Amino acid sequence: MDFSDQVQLLQGLLEQYSPSREESGAVAYLVAAMAALGFEAQRDEAGNAVGVLGSGPDTIMLLGHIDTVPGFIPPQIIDGKLYGRGAVDAKGPLATFVAAAAETGPLPGARIVVVGAVEEEAATSKGARHIAATWPRPTWCIIGEPSGWDRITLGYKGRVLVHYTFSRSMSHTAGQERAAAETAVDFWNQVRHYATHYNQDRPGMFDQLDPSLRQIQTSSDGFEEKVEMVIGLRLPTELTVASVEADLDHMAGPARVTFSSEEPAFKAEKNNSLVRAFLGAVRAVGGTPRFTVKSGTADMNIIGPHWGGPIVAYGPGDSTLDHTPQEHLELAEYRKAIEVLAQVLRSL
Amino acid sequence: MATATVECPECGAELQLDEGSIKGEIISCSDCGVDLEIISVKPPKVELAPEEEEDWGE
Numbered sequence: 001m002d003f004s005d006q007v008q009l010l011q012g013l014l015e016q017y018s019p020s021r022e023e024s025g026a027v028a029y030l031v032a033a034m035a036a037l038g039f040e041a042q043r044d045e046a047g048n049a050v051g052v053l054g055s056g057p058d059t060i061m062l063l064g065h066i067d068t069v070p071g072f073i074p075p076q077i078i079d080g081k082l083y084g085r086g087a088v089d090a091k092g093p094l095a096t097f098v099a100a101a102a103e104t105g106p107l108p109g110a111r112i113v114v115v116g117a118v119e120e121e122a123a124t125s126k127g128a129r130h131i132a133a134t135w136p137r138p139t140w141c142i143i144g145e146p147s148g149w150d151r152i153t154l155g156y157k158g159r160v161l162v163h164y165t166f167s168r169s170m171s172h173t174a175g176q177e178r179a180a181a182e183t184a185v186d187f188w189n190q191v192r193h194y195a196t197h198y199n200q201d202r203p204g205m206f207d208q209l210d211p212s213l214r215q216i217q218t219s220s221d222g223f224e225e226k227v228e229m230v231i232g233l234r235l236p237t238e239l240t241v242a243s244v245e246a247d248l249d250h251m252a253g254p255a256r257v258t259f260s261s262e263e264p265a266f267k268a269e270k271n272n273s274l275v276r277a278f279l280g281a282v283r284a285v286g287g288t289p290r291f292t293v294k295s296g297t298a299d300m301n302i303i304g305p306h307w308g309g310p311i312v313a314y315g316p317g318d319s320t321l322d323h324t325p326q327e328h329l330e331l332a333e334y335r336k337a338i339e340v341l342a343q344v345l346r347s348l
Numbered sequence: 349m350a351t352a353t354v355e356c357p358e359c360g361a362e363l364q365l366d367e368g369s370i371k372g373e374i375i376s377c378s379d380c381g382v383d384l385e386i387i388s389v390k391p392p393k394v395e396l397a398p399e400e401e402e403d404w405g406e
Contacts, residue, residue, distance in 0.1 A: 089406055145406055154400065207404045270383075270397075276372030279385065279398070290398045296406035319405035 001037070001102050003335055007082065009033055010095035010334065013066075014075040014084030020067040020122035023047060026091075027066060028099070028153070030116045037102040039114065046130035049116035054106030059113060060348060062101065063131060063299060064094030064144025064315070066320055068117035069323045080331050087329040089322040090120070093144035093315020096334065100341035113138070120299050123261045128299035137230060137307040140274045140348055142341075143300040145319030150287035152278045153313035155267030157206060158235030159203040159297045161214070162191075162248055166255035167226040180227040181218050183255065188213055191231060191250050198239075206267075206293040210234040210245075234295055237265040263297050266304040273348065274310035281343035294319070314341065352392035358382040365392050 001009070011035070013330040016026035030049040034041035039051030050067060062234075068086035075084035086092070094116050101112045115137070117127025166184055171177040195209040202208050214230040234246060241262045249257055269275075270291065282289035296319075304311050316337035321327045352365045361379035365386065369375075373386045374397050383397035 205404070271374045279372050291400045292403050293400055294406060295402070295404045298406050319403055322405050
């Protein structure tokens, strides 16, 4: 593949609009593209695009995601930037995986597995969970998310959504009873205080507990008033999902709280052959390697704890453009990331 | 078994590189705790390891 082929690979993938649960066109495109490049490629039972190149006792798992958030952006190149939904999050990193593997070709003693997983943006992470359940632990794993071509992502914060519901009998607003909405606001303030207290002496974002109020609404049928509230929590590695949920359950008193989208935070080790390969590869391509940890969550939160081995997240792109109408990837950065990853694959 | 001594570029402490140390390995300074990357084994050389940045996003 020359660079124009690599750009065409990504642009073609961007043209296949694939919000979560509507990935089949993009999966068919990627399976065909990988097959044409010599991969054994197929769509698996979960709907993921899976391509295998080469064979051997070691496995290098390159796990990206093929779904995007909604909102089609017509793919076009302007001033060396490829615009399109998913250019950064995360079809750019996924195309980088395919292009780098095609560039190295089959490796002695190792098979390269490229996965375009479905439903990463849906919080179900159906594709990654299927891969975790059906594939043996690989020797090395790279998650496809934008880190920037010269940076290596080591960790993602955890997450839990808190669904709060409180109902009470109606009373006159001139009376002394507190309204249901006020009770919900009290709970929100308690959660904020809980986080502020936890965050004392923890200046780093990755180490902090971050609450955000997502939704609040009240309703009434004339006899009972009801308030429903959704709070998002971004968790540090030091807090377990279970401990936070137990604390919030206690705080909620008579209100009902349920939880969803639960993922523990995860931070990878950096003293292993995979990280060393990246440090050397970024330098070989002319960069100064850097590490990063992220406030969001990714399939790494599922795969990292499950498999345990050397793992990082990597891919070209500026993650501040994730989910924005201006989402685009600098083609020069795309090329550099392919060079870095090809170098990594050769040196593992 | 220690095979070489290097100086921590952050605090000046003398550190022993174990036999079997490899290029690219990340070690911690026993005095100041900073992460160091072994840039070279022969001759032995360490530099401050890449720092961990924090990003808002995925």
